[in-house]
Amino acid sequence: MTTQMAPEQDGVVRPEGRAAARAADRAAARSGRRRTRRILLALVVLAAVGGGSAVALHHEASGPTASRHLTTAWQRPAPAADDALVGSWVTGKLLIRASTEGGLSAYGLADGTPAWSAKLPPKAAQGGTRPCAMSPTLTAGGLGTVAFGKDGSTCTTLAGIDTRTGTVLWTLPLTDTKHPVAAAADTYVQGGVATIVSENFLGGLDIRTGRRVWGFSPRGFYCNAFVWGGTGVVLVDDYCADRKTPFTFTAYDGQTGKQLWSRQQDAHTDVAHVFSVAPLIAGEHTAGEDSVRVIAPSGSSRKLAVGDTELSPGNGTDADHSARIVDNVLITPATTAKGTEIDAFDVTTGAKLWHIPAIALATPLKADDPVYALAGTTAAPQLVRLDPRTGRITPVAALPTESSRQHFTAGSLYVTPDGGVLELAAQATSGGVTYAR
Secondary structure, three states: OOOOOOOOOOOOOOOOOOHHHHHHHHHHHHHOOOOOEEEOOOOOOOOOOOOOOOOOOOOOOOOOOOOOEOOEEEEEOOOOOOOEEEEEEEOOOEEEEEEOOOEEEEEEOOOOOEEEEOOOOHHHHOOOOEEEEEOOOOOOOOEEEEEEEOOOOOEOEEEEEEOOOOEEEEEEEOOOOOOOOOEOEEEEEEOOEEEEEEOOOEEEEEOOOOOEEEEOOOOOOOEEEEEEEEOOEEEEEEEEOOOOOOEEEEEEEOOOOOEEEEEEEOOOOEEEEEEEEOOEEEEEEOOOOEEEEEEOOOOOEEEOOOOOOEEOOOOOOOOOOOOEEEOOEEEEEEEEOOEEEEEEEEOOOOOEEEEEEOOEEOOOOOOOOOEEEEEEOOOOEEEEEEOOOOOOEEEEEEOOOOOOOOOOOOEEEEEOOOOOEEEEEOEHHHOOEEEEO
């Protein structure tokens, strides 16, 4: 059923969400599945404003062994037994970690010493101070966005963060008196613009000030829509009863809000994951099939030869974003009946180039970073470098095997410029942070 919605006098179109859809979003977030944002009846134009359970990954050791051995430089335990990683950033000197029980805090890479903890202004803090979403990337100047709420599944406030000092630059409420129910959210940074993708709000903000850059307008008055995001793109699947073409699937530029392309369709398309923006690669579910597709600027698409493999944009958690494009090759974590691996696909032809058993894929700190992964077994892991085109393995270093070290499970993995390995567990039951060098 649809209901006519007209713009309010301030030019803001506000959605009237349904409790069932919100409950489904919260359940999906708690289970660690990719959260789908459903905007019912209409999508809001932003007004101007000032993990699932970790699963141990096991593989048999094979291939050459690294002669270099790393030792544990420092460890930090999880702040609470039920803590869950929301996201992380690594800058030149800092690790910034957001988690449901630990808040947003920074630690010195040299020794793990706490550097700062971000604090929301008192008014914003009333809505909750637990991180629930975090932009995967920062601006060149070190600015990012984090959403907060009363739990890790729903968000009441979006904040701009200066990672040099932990200063909260601005906040945006994601609920109001007419829409008091918090919803799950995602946030991304592209250029100087931060996007917020949620059931209550969809649009872009100036990362420095929080002021509106663009806001989404639905194409009709009788519309239901689902929305997803990635760094640089927003995808909208809608049904509008008052339009000649009821179903469309549309992409918008995350920085400007401009439409990139739009497809007419006969039924809904569900997006499981956004793997890349340049080119745009997304996992799609339709009534006929599940597929991972490379989408052209026109909106036409072609399938990757995924087969029965399940691809993921990260190492088993929404907090991780390690999938990447290198030399026209998509390199991504994957799961098969045999366990976890890393797969590579030619994005021009769609052909699968190679796959290797692996524990985790490293998230790059810079676009031109080599492709690193953890291989071997969780009891004796080693850092390896992978050739993007061939998958050839070059051992780099063996990781510590002392009993005090937590075995790496689902979570985020970084390789620092000095060759150190930084591991962040997705769940407190698997530890907190370990840094070896």
